Amino acid sequence: xxxxxxxxxxxxxxxxxPGGAGIKACFxxxxxxxxxxxxxxxxxxxxxxxxxxxxxxxxEQVLASPLIWLCSSCYTCQEVCPQGVNFTxxxxxxxxxxxxAGQAPPSSKVxxxxxxxxxxxxEVGEFENEKRAELGLPPVGExxxxxxxxxxxxxxxxxxxx
Amino acid sequence: MRASLFLGCTVPVRNLxxxxxxxxxxxxxxxxxxDNPEYGCCGYPLKAVDxxxxxxxxxxxxxxxxxxGLPLVALCSACAGTLMEAAHVLEHDPERLAQVQERLAPLGxxxxxxxxxxxxxxxxxxxxGIERIRxxxxxxxTEFTFAPHYGCxxxxxxxxxxxxxxxxxxxxxxxxxxxxxxxSLDYHALKDCCGGGVLGADEDLAGRxxxxxxxxxxxxxVTAMVVICPFCNVMFEGQQKAVAKKLEADxxxxxxxxxxxxxxxxGMSPDELGFKMNRVKAKELLAAFK
Numbered sequence: 001x002x003x004x005x006x007x008x009x010x011x012x013x014x015x016x017x018p019g020g021a022g023i024k025a026c027f028x029x030x031x032x033x034x035x036x037x038x039x040x041x042x043x044x045x046x047x048x049x050x051x052x053x054x055x056x057x058x059x060e061q062v063l064a065s066p067l068i069w070l071c072s073s074c075y076t077c078q079e080v081c082p083q084g085v086n087f088t089x090x091x092x093x094x095x096x097x098x099x100x101a102g103q104a105p106p107s108s109k110v111x112x113x114x115x116x117x118x119x120x121x122x123e124v125g126e127f128e129n130e131k132r133a134e135l136g137l138p139p140v141g142e143x144x145x146x147x148x149x150x151x152x153x154x155x156x157x158x159x160x161x162x
Numbered sequence: 163m164r165a166s167l168f169l170g171c172t173v174p175v176r177n178l179x180x181x182x183x184x185x186x187x188x189x190x191x192x193x194x195x196x197d198n199p200e201y202g203c204c205g206y207p208l209k210a211v212d213x214x215x216x217x218x219x220x221x222x223x224x225x226x227x228x229x230x231g232l233p234l235v236a237l238c239s240a241c242a243g244t245l246m247e248a249a250h251v252l253e254h255d256p257e258r259l260a261q262v263q264e265r266l267a268p269l270g271x272x273x274x275x276x277x278x279x280x281x282x283x284x285x286x287x288x289x290x291g292i293e294r295i296r297x298x299x300x301x302x303x304t305e306f307t308f309a310p311h312y313g314c315x316x317x318x319x320x321x322x323x324x325x326x327x328x329x330x331x332x333x334x335x336x337x338x339x340x341x342x343x344x345x346s347l348d349y350h351a352l353k354d355c356c357g358g359g360v361l362g363a364d365e366d367l368a369g370r371x372x373x374x375x376x377x378x379x380x381x382x383x384v385t386a387m388v389v390i391c392p393f394c395n396v397m398f399e400g401q402q403k404a405v406a407k408k409l410e411a412d413x414x415x416x417x418x419x420x421x422x423x424x425x426x427x428x429g430m431s432p433d434e435l436g437f438k439m440n441r442v443k444a445k446e447l448l449a450a451f452k
Contacts, residue, residue, distance in 0.1 A: 018213060018214070018251075018255075018258065019213065037354060037355050037357075037371055038360065038367065038371070041367055041370045041371060042364075042367055069210070069363045070360055070363055070364060070367065071359070071360075072314075072355050072357060072358070072359035072360045072368075072371065073210075073314070073315075073359045074314040074318070074355035074359065075314055075315075075318035075319050075320075075329075076314075076318075076353075076355070078318070078319055078320075079318060079319070079320055079329055079330060086319075088319070092209060092210060092213055093213075095210045095211065096210075096211065096212060096213055099210075099211035099212060104211045105363065107362050107363070108208075108210070108211040111207045111208065112208070115202075115203055115207075115208070115219075118202075119202035119203060120171045120202045120203050121171035121172070121203060121207060122171050122172060122175040122176065123175075124174065124175060128174075128175055131178070132174065132178065135178055135182055135436070136182075137174070137178065137181060137182065137185075138197050138199070139199060140169060140174045140199055140201075141199035141200060142202065143200050143202055146200075146202070146222060146269050147202065147203070147219070149265075149268050149269055150215060150218045150219055150222065150265055150266075150269075151215060
């Protein structure tokens, strides 16, 4: 990594994204990395390393990394952080920036399309409601129109949603 | 006592045993769950790529709950967490609130502060109360031991559960299990994440995250693991065989919902509580109710 390739604005951009404000408070104690259950199984996933790279301004390296999508959002790092970095939320900010830069995983488009079509991740049709009725459960509906209206300008589906 | 029931995406399609048992237990406790067929997704699945859209989706549900004037109760921990967090953000960030209102306006909706959001299990403890649950127990489950699985979004971020329970030393589910007369197990992997959050991104990783807890509980020989979230259920029950194969481990852990345990203790039958839909059968438990 060359320092000249780094973008000193990157950390400010993260800090200005909702959830990202805490990143500048990190003093690299690695409490997050020590307790991260994902890191326990995948040593290449290291919250502190992601924070350091972001603070140094390694924009491309961070936003294009498949590792940022491995967070299980268990919030363990957030609970143990003595500095209030809120890494789970910081990473949400980073992932949002990655999605804006066109780096969202393909599954996110599937999710947006499904919500635009059904207002739900899982379709509820006649079959589902019949099964529910057999158990004495009331029918559930779908309001795809509301979701299309909200998703209309989302980075999640890049317009495909609507 | 009344509450607006938010079912989310997974429970009303894939986890009908959870829904059926939650409704039965609520009715037995005098809690009326009011349905709203317009509720859809809570917004959580969008958060990673676009948290502002996720917030607007969550605000839609909050605005609808606001119209009813009732507290919103969710069965899924991801729904409960997402909606609680959204209410918190909208009450503290006027700028994001204004953006959300703009996106809700075309739907004829507006967010009004003051909507109380609770996970069903938390609602039971805080609003119904452990005493009332104990009063309804007619068949104490004294001979059984359950392992609570809190999951992550039930108590975290801790900011949202302050004054209710401590995510680092949780006791709330244990208290609910013990109200049934059963023993609640304290175990090493108690706070481990189910891995459900990464199932879509890396199935192998998700299975490894679930595996530690399943292996420990197989060795401990519990009656069942008790869950309160459909995603945790996917990992521990739905993926159990796949996890055992992947890790080449001896794994067999029945998985039940908290509401099924409470229902049994309240005198309901396994059939009424949807036990037929549980895939890893809690044989020891069911044998006592034949």
